[in-house]
Amino acid sequence: MLALVGWFLVGGAARCASAVDFVKDVKPILEQNCLSCHAGEDSDSGYDLSTKKAVFDSEYNEPMVVAGDPDASSLYTTMAADADSDELMPPADAGGPLDKKSIDTIRAWIAAGARWPASETLHPRAKPRDRSYTPDNRDLLEQIHAKIVEQSKRDASAKIAGYEEKIPRTGVVFEMKAIPGGEFSMGSPPTEVSRHDNEGPQAKVTISPFWMGAREVTWDEYEPFMVTTVERRKNGARKDYDPQRHTMVDAVSAPTAPYMEMSFGMGQSGYPAISMTQHAANKYCQWLSAQTGRFYRLPTEAEWEYACRAGSRSAYSFGDDPAKLSEYGWFYDNSGERYHKVGAKKPNAWGLYDMHGNVMEWTADQYLPDYFERVNKSAADPFMRPRTLYPRAVRGGGWDDDPENLRSAFRKGSDPIWKQQDPQLPKSIWYHTDAQWLGFRVVRPQRTPTVDEMDAFWNSASDLIK
Structure with a gap:
């Protein structure tokens, strides 16, 4: 024995x-x-x-x-x-x-005898947060990373150009546009009409080449990730997870079942997915990457604005005149108080649709009022890694916004009030039910990431959520 x-x-x-x-x-x-x-x-x-x-x-x-x-x-x-x-x-x-x-x-x-010194009295103390109780852990990141490295070798000789990707599990196709690297003035100048203080002072920022979703992620892409027949723990882990039976895609944390119809009657097929937390959007990117072998994530604030501007220096990618906005985006004046199918308006110069309006879009960053002071100290591919759950940065303006909030430099932070209708205690880590104007699009950097970089983007809320 x-x-x-x-x-x-x-x-x-x-x-x-x-x-x-x-x-x-x-x-x-x-x-x-x-x-x-x-x-x-x-x-x-x-x-x-x-x-x-x-x-x-x-x-x-x-x-x-x-x-x-x-x-x-x-x-x-x-x-x-x-x-x-x-x-x-x-x-x-x-x-x-x-x-x-x-x-x-x-x-x-x-x-061994359960020796316990009589002088030792125990007291509660905080537990360092880890993800050891879920298959969505460091081992999983390393498995996905290995797949991404292998795929990057196959992609190495391919021309840097736009492409279409089919999601293996669903067959849904989405389009990615190649975004050239370069330098730009991030933020808005003091003379810009309707400018907010959190948009500057402008900073010279250098961006490495990447690909960006031509359109916002639709329900066709997102709903198979969000709605499944699988029973899940609150952290998104499958209750029936078996490493002998399930794949690394199955190991990725995914949303618990929604407690209401999340399109709110505004439309599904071809329409932008909405009301997810940044954590949910991050995990979608991980789920997508585990299938395709390509590293997808949310854009940084800097990447988002660079892509939105598409080489322009004006308030909007098409110029300074908000009278032209209805040609490029859906907002309060023309939306009819609802979102619309993605790609129905004109794209910007780099082929990106709905960068102004339709739905506001998640970025990967912590929202920081002094963002530009920090960027000026490190202006190459800046990323403000989140350290707190709120606020996180969103961009682009949505269908319920006025034109001033659709400008290229407009930025905003997330707020707990976006969960006001959520009846759960504690509130869901997956849904912002009151942010029906909030969605996201994905990017893929040209450079292959490290495991730590993947973790920083996909799990920026995992140690903070309850």
């Missing part, structure tokens, strides 16, 4: 059970994962893990800890329960199941 010789497999390697130290190895696991609910006499269900006496004298259903016998110890058996079991501790909505290393450490500690 393994317990007699004192060796266990922990994290794939043999580990001596007697080497498990309570203070160093066991205490952090309990304090970070269990004590927030199970400390003191008023703890949930009377399950008190704060002191040695409370744990070893407990008569809660079955003994919490039986020294030398993990399988008779409910502390271990509940941690080792199936992910969908009602017995799982901590439960799935509180961060469970724990990673295998932590579970094996608790087993090894109990099997």
